[in-house]
Amino acid sequence: MMDYASHAERDRRWAALRVAMREDGLDALVVAGSDFRGQKGGLRYVTDMQPFHRFGYAVLPVEGDPVAVLHPVLAYDTLSDWVSDKRFSPTPGSTLAQVIAAFPRHHRVGLVAMDQAMRVSDHAALVEALPMTRFVSADAMFERVRRFKSPAELVGVAEAATIADACFARLLDIARPGRTHLDVHAEMLRTATALGAVETLFLTMYSEKGPGGAVPRITAPAAREIAPDAPFCFSLELTGPSGHWVEFCRIVGFSGASAGEMAELCEASTTAGLRALCPGTVGREVQRALEEGVDPAFEVCPASGHAIGQDVIEQPMIVRGDPGEQTFEPGMVVALHPMIHSKLAGPLGYVADTFVMEAERPRQLSRFPRQAFMAL
Structure with a gap:
């Protein structure tokens, strides 16, 4: 097997x-990371280290x-050998300034995750210690680079997709x-962990009746019972050992026709989105196609996908009206997850898939077809 953490x-x-x-x-790049989901990937991309705690x-x-x-x-953790010079500091801002000051040139330094993972006190320490250095956001540049996945990274993505498929197969055995x-949720955690998943994000999607019609919900799993007459949508988002995320969901039904109907709507939306998801396309065009592929009596969530990698959400985004101009290109990995519900009342449908962008068309990683699955 290819070593996705090789030198x-x-x-x-x-x-x-x-x-x-x-x-x-x-002249230099500072990449911030923390133990918060969605703020670890940049640090791991550069160092192969993922903080289990703090930053x-x-x-x-x-x-x-x-x-x-x-x-x-983090000195107590078993850390990757990608970076040999590791400095454990109670005042990281001052230590960062010392490191940067020692470089022959430090006129212009890029900061990655400055407005997400970098502590305000550390930024202030940098600016105070290095008044002649210009610190600028380097998020866009960083995303330009990491959006293209290497063959080694794609091995890690495929491994995570295999774990997600195995979890769904187990879900069909137990969901009633x-x-x-x-x-x-408990069984998905057990199954995913046993198969090598490192991080998980499991969510459930359903609709409730509100005063103005159906109210869509996305929540962490709770003590809510599975309803016999409504589609069951349990989203599996996880990483394998390489730290690469995948997303997967299929609609599960138990009786009646609603699960099949919502799966057909989600499939029509996904198919329309995939036709638009070709090299050179921006995210808002894919979102428009996802929405236009659905009966006007139904509403499509305005945020239906994004690039994905060692952060669960990477750029570009597939969002209604998103102004970004970064395009989807071969070598990227993309999550598509249209959520559809009636504008008046009725069930909700949600499907999710992870695709590898290729020259001809996106390649689905899951082995499961995009259809409703009836659990008996």
């Missing part, structure tokens, strides 16, 4: 980042050896009316 993969990523840094006139930074100079500045508690969403 060859590390060197490929660093080289690609340094090319982009030179293009953007950056850390990677400093990549355009020339020379990188440095990791980490919270002291009267059991709770928490019951399913």
Whole structure:
């Protein structure tokens, strides 16, 4: 099997980042990461380290050896050897400033996740210690680089997709009316972990009656019972050992025709979106196609997908009216997840898939067809 954490993969990523840094006139790059879901991937992309607690930074100079500045508690973790210079500091902002000041050039430094994972106090310490250095957001540049997945990364993505498929097969064995969403959640955690999943995000989607019609819900699994006459939508989002996320969901039914009807609507929307999801397309065009593929009596969630990688949400986004101009291209991995509900009342449908962008068309990773599954 290909080693997705090899030094060859590390060197490929660093080289690609340094090319982009030179293009953007950056002397160094500071990548922030924390233990919060969605804020770990950048740090792992550069260092192959994922903080189990607190936070850390990677400093990549355009020339020379990188440095990791980490919270002291991470000294107790078993950390990757991608970066040999690891500094555990109770005052990371000051330590970052010392690291950057030692570089031959530090006129312009890019910050990744400055407005998400970087602590305000650390940013203030940098600015105070290095008043002649210009600190700029490098999020767009970073996304330009990491959106293209290497063959080694795609191995990790495929491994995660296999785990998600196995979880869904187990879900079909245990999901029954009267059991709770928490019951399913517990078994999905057990199954995913046993198969090598590292992180999980499991959600349930359903509709409730409100004063103005159906109210769609996306929630963490709770003690809510599975209804016998409504579609059961349990979303599986997880990473395999490589840290790459996948998303997967199918509609499960127990009686009646509503599950099949909602699955057909979701399939029509997904098919329309996939026709639009071709090289050179921006996300809002894909979202428009997803919405136009559905009967006007139904509403499609305005956010129906995004690129995906070592962060569960990466750029570009598939969102109604999104102004971004970053396009989808071969080599990217994309999550599509249209959620559809009646504008008046009735059931909700949600499906999710992870695709690899290829020259001809996106390639679905799951082995399960996009249809309703009846659990007996």
